[in-house]
Amino acid sequence: MENLKLTAQKVLNLLKDGGADMAQCVATYKEKREFNVDGGEFSLFRTTFDNSLVLTAFKGGKKGTISINRLDDEAIKAAVSDCIASCDSAVADDAWEIASTPDSRRFEEGCVTPDLDKFFDRLRELMENIKDRHPLILMEQLIASHVKTDSLYLNSFGVEYETVGGAYSVDLMYSAHDGERGSSFFGSGVVFDSLEKPIIELASIERDLSDVEKQVDTRPLEGKFEGTLIAPPSSLASFLYYALSNFAGDSTLLDGTSIWKDALGTAVADERLTISMNPLDERIVCGDRYTGEGYIAENYDVIKNGVLNSFMLSQYIANKTGLKRAPNDTFSMVIEGGDVSLDEIIKNTKKGIIVGRFSGGQPGTNGEFSGVAKNSFLVEDGKITSAVSETMINGNLADILKNISAISSETVCDGTSVLPYIAFEGVTVSGK
Amino acid sequence: MLEDIISKHSASFASGVHTELRAQVNKSRRVTLLAGNLTANSRSDVSGVSARVYKNGVYGFSSVAEMSDDAVRTVLKEATSNADFMDRHIAKGKALFPAVSTEYIAPGFDDADVPQKDYIDFIRMIDDYIAGKYKGLTSRAVVSTSDSMEKLLCTSDGVSGHTAIPRSYIYVFLNAETPSGVPVELFKAFGGSGSFYKHFSSPDTLYAGIDALYEKLMQKREGIYPEAGLKTCVLGGELAGMLAHEAVGHTVEADLVLGGSVAASSLGKQVASELVSLTDFANTAFAKEAPLPVYVDDEGIAAVDSEIIKDGILVGYMNNRETAEHFGMKPQGNARAYLFSDEPLIRMRNTAIHPGTSKLEDIIASVDDGYYLVDTQNGQADTTGEFMFGISMGYEIKNGKLGRAILDTTISGVAFEMLKTVDMVSDNVSWSSSGFCGKKQPMPVGLGGPEVRCKVMIGGR
Numbered sequence: 036m037e038n039l040k041l042t043a044q045k046v047l048n049l050l051k052d053g054g055a056d057m058a059q060c061v062a063t064y065k066e067k068r069e070f071n072v073d074g075g076e077f078s079l080f081r082t083t084f085d086n087s088l089v090l091t092a093f094k095g096g097k098k099g100t101i102s103i104n105r106l107d108d109e110a111i112k113a114a115v116s117d118c119i120a121s122c123d124s125a126v127a128d129d130a131w132e133i134a135s136t137p138d139s140r141r142f143e144e145g146c147v148t149p150d151l152d153k154f155f156d157r158l159r160e161l162m163e164n165i166k167d168r169h170p171l172i173l174m175e176q177l178i179a180s181h182v183k184t185d186s187l188y189l190n191s192f193g194v195e196y197e198t199v200g201g202a203y204s205v206d207l208m209y210s211a212h213d214g215e216r217g218s219s220f221f222g223s224g225v226v227f228d229s230l231e232k233p234i235i236e237l238a239s240i241e242r243d244l245s246d247v248e249k250q251v252d253t254r255p256l257e258g259k260f261e262g263t264l265i266a267p268p269s270s271l272a273s274f275l276y277y278a279l280s281n282f283a284g285d286s287t288l289l290d291g292t293s294i295w296k297d298a299l300g301t302a303v304a305d306e307r308l309t310i311s312m313n314p315l316d317e318r319i320v321c322g323d324r325y326t327g328e329g330y331i332a333e334n335y336d337v338i339k340n341g342v343l344n345s346f347m348l349s350q351y352i353a354n355k356t357g358l359k360r361a362p363n364d365t366f367s368m369v370i371e372g373g374d375v376s377l378d379e380i381i382k383n384t385k386k387g388i389i390v391g392r393f394s395g396g397q398p399g400t401n402g403e404f405s406g407v408a409k410n411s412f413l414v415e416d417g418k419i420t421s422a423v424s425e426t427m428i429n430g431n432l433a434d435i436l437k438n439i440s441a442i443s444s445e446t447v448c449d450g451t452s453v454l455p456y457i458a459f460e461g462v463t464v465s466g467k
Numbered sequence: 468m469l470e471d472i473i474s475k476h477s478a479s480f481a482s483g484v485h486t487e488l489r490a491q492v493n494k495s496r497r498v499t500l501l502a503g504n505l506t507a508n509s510r511s512d513v514s515g516v517s518a519r520v521y522k523n524g525v526y527g528f529s530s531v532a533e534m535s536d537d538a539v540r541t542v543l544k545e546a547t548s549n550a551d552f553m554d555r556h557i558a559k560g561k562a563l564f565p566a567v568s569t570e571y572i573a574p575g576f577d578d579a580d581v582p583q584k585d586y587i588d589f590i591r592m593i594d595d596y597i598a599g600k601y602k603g604l605t606s607r608a609v610v611s612t613s614d615s616m617e618k619l620l621c622t623s624d625g626v627s628g629h630t631a632i633p634r635s636y637i638y639v640f641l642n643a644e645t646p647s648g649v650p651v652e653l654f655k656a657f658g659g660s661g662s663f664y665k666h667f668s669s670p671d672t673l674y675a676g677i678d679a680l681y682e683k684l685m686q687k688r689e690g691i692y693p694e695a696g697l698k699t700c701v702l703g704g705e706l707a708g709m710l711a712h713e714a715v716g717h718t719v720e721a722d723l724v725l726g727g728s729v730a731a732s733s734l735g736k737q738v739a740s741e742l743v744s745l746t747d748f749a750n751t752a753f754a755k756e757a758p759l760p761v762y763v764d765d766e767g768i769a770a771v772d773s774e775i776i777k778d779g780i781l782v783g784y785m786n787n788r789e790t791a792e793h794f795g796m797k798p799q800g801n802a803r804a805y806l807f808s809d810e811p812l813i814r815m816r817n818t819a820i821h822p823g824t825s826k827l828e829d830i831i832a833s834v835d836d837g838y839y840l841v842d843t844q845n846g847q848a849d850t851t852g853e854f855m856f857g858i859s860m861g862y863e864i865k866n867g868k869l870g871r872a873i874l875d876t877t878i879s880g881v882a883f884e885m886l887k888t889v890d891m892v893s894d895n896v897s898w899s900s901s902g903f904c905g906k907k908q909p910m911p912v913g914l915g916g917p918e919v920r921c922k923v924m925i926g927g928r
Contacts (some may be wrong), residue, residue: 175726
């Protein structure tokens with residue numbers, strides 16, 4: 036950490052010497068240890084030692100950013116020179132701003148020192164558990180890693196944050212096969228900081244594996260209907276990411292294309308829905324403690340009881356638009372569970388679809404979405420009747436947020452978010 | 468240009484194992500003008516050394532973000548130790564790979580480093596042109612990006628290499644609204660392989676392309692939603708390339724075949740109409756340099772073309788050295804790593820459907836009721852070959868003539884079923900090369916194809 040501090044201080048001094056009137060520097064050292072499984076077999080053990088240095092300078096309202104991964108004097112001098120040159124050629128804009136109240140803090144998060152032998156044992160146990168309990172599963176790839184990070188943020192106003200953190204993560208990509216019949220692939224993932232539990236018990240891994248095994252036999256949907264979209268956490272995260280980026284994010288507020296631009300303080304969703312960005316929640320592993328502009332991160336609600344409570348804006352876009360900066364710049368999304376079980380939601384569904392994965396492009400700024408329902412089940416008269424293939428779903432993100440019929444009491448925490456199952460009405464489901 | 472600090476360390480490679488030693492720098496530059504605001508102005512250089520060691524069927528890998536003799540010694544030691552760890556725990560007992568040729572020819576490359584000012588000044592002129600000429604837009608963005616991967620390679624087979632893949636693009640995004648207030652957007656990428664100066668000498672060389680983009684956007688403003696269902700469609704060349712890459716190419720990457728892709732049971736079988744042939748080209752395609760040429764891969768294999776579909780029959784997979792042994796095939800130079808800290812994975816290079824003999828105008832004239840689908844903004848497929856592509860620009864075809872433009876829609880299907888419906892293939896190939904393919908690591912790839920007539924599911928509203 037001392038080396039990172041010295042490096043960051045040197046960078047700031049050089050940027051100031053180059054004429055910067057505001058500057059910030061983030062110096063990071065990372066050690067990654069990673070195991071890979073390919074085609075069901077352990078294949079690779081990888082260790083990487085990496086640095087990064089991100090320099091940002093502001094000169095007369097002009098901004099330049101350079102990132103490098105070498106920390107030697109020659110590389111730093113060249114980067115500072117490039118950064119100042121970038122500023123000089125930029126367009127002046129008074130909206131640029133970084134944290135300006137002197138502050139000094141240290142954060143320690145997660146599991147800094149890995150227990151590699153135990154981690155490898157847990158991974159072998161995971162592979163054995165899958166083989167025993169889910170014999171149809173073929174593991175295309177498993178990537179399991181521990182990353183230790185030392186990071187230092189320093190800016191020209193005397194703001195200094197030191198972070199030491201570490202976390203394990205496991206990402207699985209798999210499909211189920213029975214003879215020549217096979218499911219679509221599906222991905223499960225989890226970030227965690229303790230090896231106490233078997234990995235198969237974390238997040239929704241066990242349930243995901245069971246669901247994919249049930250998708251070996253699918254049938255194409257015939258015809259078209261308007262019904263219920265039940266979004267498990269796996270696809271809910273995508274739908275909400277698209278919606279919030281399009282309606283509450285930097286780009287669309289800046290260029291004025293957000294359909295929520297005048298909706299602050301008004302109802303934009305069902306009153307049972309509260310969407311929070313909570314990097315400080317204890318269920319979020321190694322959540323960010325400060326923003327890219329140097330402000331201390333705080334939890335906040337984007338939507339509270341259905342009302343748009345905050346946009347998700349950086350300080351720069353806030354200054355450009357006259358709106359308020361969001362209290363953090365993460366997507367550590369937390370939605371607490373509702374009052375009805377998933378089984379009840381299914382029982383109450385006349386006709387609908389449980390969409391495990393949405394395969395579609397980024398919806399337009401108007402929120403219209405259209406894509407293939409992958410890893411999905413048809414629900415008819417309160418029961419799951421079959422897994423489906425070649426089925427498309429269409430709808431509008433802004434409309435379905437107002438048209439929620441249920442939020443499940445169960446939630447899934449994967450270390451990066453906490454999400455329930457949500458049933459939305461008014462989605463068009465079409466097959467051949 | 469990278470200085471060779473790795474060759475001298477080949478004498479210290481461990482015996483009885485395969486070793487690859489690589490030094491690499493990735494450069495990227497990005498400048499964005501969003502509605503006239505400079506929202507991104509960044510440069511990034513990422514460099515370091517890495518080693519990978521293959522022992523008895525398992526790999527050890529290590530990287531350090533430094534260019535020094537100490538760093539080289541560290542990665543060789545760590546990679547060997549990691550391979551030992553895996554061998555101790557997972558005893559596969561596999562043999563070494565067969566020896567490979569050390570011969571290949573790679574041309575030199577242009578490593579011009581462009582000052583940030585040149586990118587900014589250029590796209591400001593483009594932005595001024597758009598803002599001055601086209602008042603009816605709701606928003607606009609101009610983005611300049613350049614990236615390059617420069618690699619030095621040294622393997623225990625005696626292969627050495629010094630190669631680079633630089634590319635430069637300017638993207639223009641134009642936004643408008645339909646008369647009923649529905650947002651519509653189109654974008655176009657200008658540029659290709661090579662440095663910024665190779666493609667962008669003067670802004671006025673782009674104006675005709677921007678004018679055409681604006682015209683298309685105005686047609687789209689007046690567009691209609693297509694009628695949903697299984698329709699006869701003419702796919703534009705870039706869309707055919709997307710199909711070749713996403714819905715076919717990934718399923719025949721041998722690591723995904725081992726992971727259960729649809730191609731596992733399709734080798735030697737008819738998977739497309741006889742009019743369809745598909746190849747992953749290494750560096751030369753249809754007698755021209757391919758968009759992103761690859762001459763040697765990161766396992767030290769001289770790159771040659773991978774023939775995938777020949778006259779409708781699936782004839783091959785894309786391999787690395789390990790999967791080539793497994794399937795009894797030859798490695799053809801598909802094992803590529805993105806950063807110095809990445810291990811090589813099986814990746815596509817320049818994947819394209821071969822041209823046929825029909826003329827586009829004859830193909831369109833042959834369709835009584837269908838659609839000509841020109842541009843795509845995104846596409847996804849999985850290892851079953853089921854795909855979904857977003858269509859950002861297209862036209863209806865009525866009685867052999869192009870009609871109204873259509874609004875954003877999607878097409879979907881299963882590749883090996885849909886390709887069997889191809890009954891006309893044009894004689895003209897269009898390439899695109901500005902994107903990244905995602906598979907654990909990003910990777911620049913080229914993809915292309917001719918216009919093809921086929922039957923495909925098109926989404927309505």
